[in-house]
Amino acid sequence: MTCGGSLINGNWVITASHCVANNPILVTIEFGRHNLRALEAYTKQKRTAKPIFRHPTYQHKDSISSLKDLDGDIALIKLNAPVAIDSFVRPTCLTAANYSFNELNLCTISGYTDACYDDSGGPLSCHSRSDSVLSRYSNRWHLAGVVSGGRGCGQRYYPSIYANMTAAPICRWLSTILENN
Template identity: 30%
Template sequence: VDIIAHCVLIVCLSAVCGISPLNTRIVGGQNAPPGNWPWQASLQSSGSHFCGGSLINSQLLLTASQGNIPASLTVSLGLQSLQGSNPNGVSRTVTNVIKHPNYNSRTNDNDICLLQLSSPVTFTDFIVPVCLAAPGSTFFSGVSSWVTGWGTIASGVSLPPPGNLMEVNVPIVGNRECNCNYGVGSITNNMICAGLRAGGKDSCQGDSGGPLVSKQGNRWILGGIVSFGNGCAQPNFPGVYTRMSQYQSWINNQITSSQPGFVTFTSTGTDSDLSISCLCFTFPPILLYT
């Protein structure tokens, strides 16, 4: 009976994940309409937001491993703004922090972390788990993606009151081109990049751990987790994200029940990144999005 119930729950999560019922700073972005991104979480310490996360089932969040996660941590879901009234918001404390054992703080490889909430949350129009990119997913250069968060709107420029959730649309940048930008070997297969060659749109400090999602059919699929970049929204330096499709086995091994919904994202056409080659490489300083 327990096995049957577990399988039914997996099917249910796969059916509900990534559906944003109300979705018919991020640098260079705009205010997100209420309920557009119902998996978005705010990680807070002493009442202050410090990074983002994504709900993946009723009691688990995905975020980044980088930085010191405080002992006293609150997760808020269903928020529209950091200040003022949030009638659809709920909060939970965190009872367990599971960082990837192979996280490398120097290179930011395997920058992924699971947070267990003190009790399950109820799914509503404003609180829904996101689907996760399954192994074998293909995100070709130019694939449309969205990043959301409450981070700074430029390097060192705080999000103004009331602190509305921000959203920005950026295209995927292939790993070959991204390696040309950051220096050969800097971008591993566990990373995915997104941004504009001209700059102007990007995630920034305080967005770390938040979602990079792309839409397939009627579902939003988490392709990446905000990780690092050379400044924010700089030309030829796209944001770098943890590549979600590399981590299904690790996540499943940490969860004994209520497995999240994994969905294969498939790009159409051909990948222009395959024709990219670099004649020279630079090694700019890396600025973490914390």
């Protein structure tokens, strides 16, 4: 399975739980790839997963009872070795619990227009504007959501679905895993 992810520091990646198996040997991550049709050997960094932490409330999409259940569709991957942060590989920032993104934020997804096939686990990133609460971070992108699913690609009336990275239980879980590992 091919999925996206978000680097949050030199050692950790966030993706969707449905993208990763419990066996970290099977997960290879490439950084610095911006064009899948080009080799990009000079920008690419390759790592494998050391441990993988799937959120405990994750439920397979076929068994969810509400869209709220998809908030657990996240996983943290610790890398076997740190990646070099450079002009081709940059981390995104995590936000405070319950932070609300609004019309003051410029947001984008990585991948195709709208979240599409193979974009699962990728970021919904928002850039804080100078007149927002996070003005001191005006040069940074913040992870607002993780692509969890949708129906097709860019279909009218069927928006993409994202795990909410600002939900308090998600933020507490992330903090616990990152602090203890």
